[in-house]
Amino acid sequence: MTDFYRALDVIFGVEGYDKIIVDEGGLTKYGISQRAYPDVDIRNLTEPQAATIYQRDYWTPVQGDKLKWPLNLYVFDAAVNQGQNAAIKMLQTAAGGLSVDGVMGAKTIARVNQRDPQELGALFMARRALRYIGTRHFDVNGYGWFARLFRVAANAQ
Numbered sequence: 001m002t003d004f005y006r007a008l009d010v011i012f013g014v015e016g017y018d019k020i021i022v023d024e025g026g027l028t029k030y031g032i033s034q035r036a037y038p039d040v041d042i043r044n045l046t047e048p049q050a051a052t053i054y055q056r057d058y059w060t061p062v063q064g065d066k067l068k069w070p071l072n073l074y075v076f077d078a079a080v081n082q083g084q085n086a087a088i089k090m091l092q093t094a095a096g097g098l099s100v101d102g103v104m105g106a107k108t109i110a111r112v113n114q115r116d117p118q119e120l121g122a123l124f125m126a127r128r129a130l131r132y133i134g135t136r137h138f139d140v141n142g143y144g145w146f147a148r149l150f151r152v153a154a155n156a157q
Helices: 003-015 047-059 071-082 084-095 106-114 117-133 138-154
Strands: 020-023 026-029
Touching (some): 003 071, 003 138, 047 071, 071 138, 117 138
16 A cells, blocks of 8 residues: 555544535535535545545645655645645744745755654644644634544554
8 A cells, every 4th residue: 555545544534434524614525625625526525536636636745755654644634634835834844954935845855854754753743733723713623633633643653
């Protein structure tokens, strides 16, 4: 199994495999919301269609294939839950010695891959937690967001 499908399995686990919910993003299935994807038939979205969206719009922009496990899972999940740009900036900050520009370029990938993926992963997840604290509606959603971090980390093994 490739790292993408390994990570996708974790994402589906925290987002809900076939759960249809209505949240701030409107109708949502597999973590794909109607607000983010207004032209997608969310109610009839299949797992392979969701996988295509995740790979194209989240995994590829953060260059998950060029990162080591479990860091690629953590960055992918952050892109899904907190946005691609924010995920890359948090990674650049955690890695240190980089311009924090939100661009997953060669310098970022080289610097990140010089670091121990477990250690950098812990620093990255700490950055995510700190960012959640400053996010609107933390008082309502913070418990769930932190639980997500812990579930993702627990499933990274």
